[in-house]
Each structure stands twice: as C-alpha cells, then as structure tokens.
Amino acid sequence: MVQGLDADKAAQLNAGLARIRERFVQSLSDRIDAFYELLGDLRDPGSWQDACAEIRASAHKLHGICASVGFSKIGQNAAQVEYLIDGLGPTLRERDIDEVRSLLNLLLDEMEQHLDAA
Template identity: 70%
Template sequence: MVHGLDANSAAQLNAGLARIRERFISSLSDRIDSFYELLSDLQDDTRWAESCAELRANAHKLHGICGSVGFAAIGENAARLEQKIDSLGPDLHRNNIDDVRSLLNCLLDEMEQNLDAA
C-alpha cells in the first residue's frame, strides 16, 4: 500500500503508474531513433551545434520522466549527457563533441538494454 492512501486509492495510483510506465516503454524505440539521428547530425559541420542543443533538451526531458517510471539508470545517463552539454556552455566547440558522443552512446546502450528487457 502506498503510504497515506487506502487500498483502493493505492491500487488506482499503482495502475495509473503502470500505464505511464507502459507508454514510456512503448516510446523508447522512437526516442532511441531520435537520439541516433542526432548522433549522426553531430558529424555534420553545419548542424552539430544545433544538434547539441536538441540533445540537451531531449536528455533533460528523458531525465525528468525516468525517475517517475522506474528507469533510474536511463535517467542518470540522460542527466550526465545534459550536464556535460551544460558544462561546455558557450565554450562548446567541435572538439568537445567526442565527449558528448561518448555519453550519448552510453545513454543509447542503456535505453536499448531496457527496451530489450521489457
């Protein structure tokens, strides 16, 4: 039972969380595809800065939901990617992309492992 709730309310809450978790799992494949597109865009000299900004935004969203749906490891990897991009700030240069790419690959590995296990 969830602390402070009667059994019926706790069951409803748990069922709602299970539905959210299922939707999250079903969205993982599309999220992975999107991150792979951005990984590819990091190679493009005309798009890498824009791709980093988009990566940061997507990692931020992913980090935000993962704790709520029980995917802490994905959330931690997303947070590391977001923090790395934030730490580069205005000093983001093409030579920093290897660090970003490495963290993105770790995130993708974690997402794929969880998708396979689901």
C-alpha cells in the same frame, strides 16, 4: 501499499503508474531513433551546435520524466549528457563532440536494454 491509502486506492494508483511506465517504455523506440539521428548530425562540424542543442533539450526532457516513472539509470545518463553539453563553451572542438558521443551512446545502451527487456 502506498502509505496513507486504503488498499483499493493504492491498487488503482499502482495500476495507473504501471500504465504510465508501459507508455514510457513504448516511447523509447522513438526517442532512441531521434537520438541516433542527432548522433549522425554530430558527424558534420557545421551542425554540432544545433545537434548539441537538440540533444541537450531531449536529454533534459528524458531526465525529467525518468524521475517520475522510475527509470533512474536512464535519467542519470540523460542528466550526464545534459550537464556535459551545458558545460561546453561556445566553440565546440572534436574532443567535446567525442565526449557527447560517448555519453550519448551510454544513454542509448541503457534505453535499448529497457526496450529489449519489455
């Protein structure tokens, strides 16, 4: 029971959180598809900057929501992607993109595991 709440209010809160978690899990498929599309954009050096900016923005949003809905491992992986991209210089090299790909694939694996488990 949530501390300081009576049983009815705690049950309502827990039910609401369960619905939010369920909606989050349902959104994973679209998020995964979007990340895979961006992963494909990393094949073209001419699109690296834009793709990394979009990946970073999506990872940032995912990192933020995961803390609220209790998916800490996804959130940690998203944060790693976000922080890696934040630390890249203005001139991207192949090894930078390889690191982005690697961390993004770890994030996708974690997201897919939760989607498969649902």
